[in-house]
Amino acid sequence: MASPELPDDSVLPFAVEPLDMRGRIARLGPALDTILTRHAYPAPVAKLLGEAAVLCVLLGTTLKDDGRFQLQTRTDGVVDLLVVDFDAPDRLRAFARFDARKLAALAENDREHLLGHGHLAFTVEQGGENARYQGVAPVEAGSLQQAALNYFSQSEQIPSFVRLAVGQAVTAQGTQWRAGGLLAQFLPHSPERRRMADFHPGDAPEGHETPEFSEDEAWTEARLLAATVEDHELLDPGLSSADLAWRLFNERGVTVFPARTIRAACRCSDARIEEMLRNFTQDERDDMVGEDGRITVTCEFCSTKRCYDPADFRA
Structure with missing residues (x-):
């Protein structure tokens, strides 16, 4: 039905x-x-x-x-x-x-x-x-x-x-x-019964005949x-x-x-992003700091923007 x-x-x-x-x-x-x-x-x-x-x-x-x-x-x-x-x-x-x-x-x-x-x-x-x-x-x-x-x-x-x-x-x-x-x-x-047509033989010798293909009715x-x-x-x-x-x-x-x-639905979350940032070196995180003094991460999939204080990631 x-x-x-x-x-x-x-x-x-x-x-x-x-x-x-x-x-x-x-x-x-x-x-x-x-x-x-x-x-x-x-x-x-x-x-x-x-x-x-x-x-x-x-x-x-x-x-x-x-x-x-x-x-x-x-x-x-x-x-x-x-x-x-x-x-x-x-x-x-x-x-x-x-x-x-x-x-x-x-x-x-x-x-x-x-x-x-x-x-x-x-x-x-x-x-x-x-x-x-x-x-x-x-x-x-x-x-x-x-x-x-x-x-x-x-x-x-x-x-x-x-x-x-x-x-x-x-x-x-x-x-x-x-x-x-x-x-x-x-x-x-x-x-x-799932047979399909063969691929083109490419550089087959002259006179080569491709077998005729018959699709299942x-x-x-x-x-x-x-x-x-x-x-x-x-x-x-x-x-x-x-x-x-x-x-x-x-x-x-x-x-x-x-x-x-x-x-x-996206996989991104605050916890995932924070873990990712912690896996970078301190020098790498310093390079991410913007003019506003914060680290900004934007998800490519859902466009969610998250801002972080660099001090939160210092050892």
Whole structure:
């Protein structure tokens, strides 16, 4: 049964069993708006960071009750750094670094040079005795969506579909940033059915014939159904995630599972900052003292400014 609950700040897992497909629908509203507006990012930068945030929660919510998932890009673009942290079960924070001068000179809708070329890295820390894992994929033509697909095809070897959307909605309180994302993956019981096209052979000898690739029919149908999703559907505050899943896959039957809620929250605290300052040498702390005679620390993620008396850290 489709739930009438509204979709803000949640991730809804779903499954289409007849097509061996599993996926998630993410919807971010107030949490994303809080993250983006506290930095007053220009619209192109805010939209790009919103895409990174919704992609991060689509993947990070695979963690259970603890652990951390980080998405990070490093590129040669105007926005040369994106960092999004998801701390299970529900905390999200993010920031972007960009060149304001280059951004002002950038042509409108120039996505390729906005994000540029480089790499996208996913880092998973599950704590305890579990090993730290990192996956890397190339960023090409300024597309996070394509970079994620490259990662799934090359590293995980899972046929996948990703759609990300970010925009601003008009509310009674004013405009609000919103984001939505859909991740669909082909996970049949038989691993042999998860076959994908081979990579281009590159410098293969003349006359080499690449074997013809035939995609599994179930995944072909699932992918085509997922591809019918529109950006406005992912962003619509009046359309629940369960209703959207039903709209896309009802012909085959779709099962939805309990949603995970998301909130904007930073790891920084007075205790963490004070401990960090104590780990510096006295000379290093002296160099941090400003004209007002105090040490000022501003968190890159949440923009919280904290001021300290240098005398409090002297031995």
